[in-house]
Amino acid sequence: MSTLYSVIVAGQSFYFWSIMAMGACVGSFMNVCILRIPEQSFFSHLRSVCPSCGKQIPAWLNIPIFGFFMLRGRAQCCSAKLSWQYPLIEIAGALIFAGMYLKFPFLGWSISGSEFEINQFIRWVHASLFVSLMLIMSVIDARLMIIPDVLSIGMIVASPLVVLAHPDLDFKSSAVGIFLGGGILYLVAWVYWLIRREYGLGFGDVKLLAAIGGWLGWQAVFPTLFLGSITGTLVAVAIMLVARRFSWQMKIPFGPYLAIGAVSHLLWGAEFFLIFVGTQPQN
Secondary structure, three states: OHHHHHHHHHHHHHHHHHHHHHHHHHHHHHHHHHHHOOOOOOOOOOOOEOOOOOOEOOHHHOOOOHHHHHOOOEOOOOOOEOOOHHHHHHHHHHHHHHHHHHHOOOEEEEOOEEEEOHHHHHHHHHHHHHHHHHHHHHHHHHHHOOOOHHHHHHHHHHHHHHHHHOOOOOHHHHHHHHHHHHHHHHHHHHHHHHHHOOOOOOHHHHHHHHHHHHHHOHHHHHHHHHHHHHHHHHHHHHHHHHHOOOOOOOOOOOHHHHHHHHHHHHHHHHHHHHHHOOOOOOO
16 A cells, blocks of 8 residues: 555656646746747747846757756856846746645545546636736836737637636627726726826726636636735835835836736635625526
């Protein structure tokens, strides 16, 4: 029995570390998206190039996470300092894929051999892709105060395909989520403009919440907005306290906080619903 237990544990560990390695590779691709999509240069280079001098980076130095530390944080070609964003996003990718696997384990070992659960696999793919997209848009918004349409609108357009594949989503919930998510923030932005005659909310945030509603259903819209608003407010107050400068005119990117709210709902939405409502959410 101990030998069989060891085999099962070894098999699970192999799956887990393989998925984590896959996530790190996807994290490397996320870095490409974060840097190239805002510049509209996504297809300008098929291979990775040095951000400082433009020279092509050898494949062996492009190994996720380890490549940065092998170079000691400096480009081999011109010795320019490399951003810590590269390894941090790759580590985040590894944690996302591994974390979603712990949430939705689709591979396993038992006495009868290897097992594969297709519905759990679909949930894992959906969750990993969703959280990865949220991370990409959050970093871009934090850096540049924009959320590229190719990502937010792309998610909205892809919503029917996501619903078609996902075992727990339905077209009605997704469609209502798109219109409810976009409509709420559009109304808020419009009312703010009527009162202040200036834009207090970017339309990138409107499209982002619509995309979240499309991928998670209408049930995610209000928890996402609530958690995002609370988190954003707390961070804004903390920044003003540290800076010792209080201003209602301070601009902060709202996308990252919407992403935090959406990911929280994805992972613990049912638990939140039970705590505050006392029943499971219905479609």
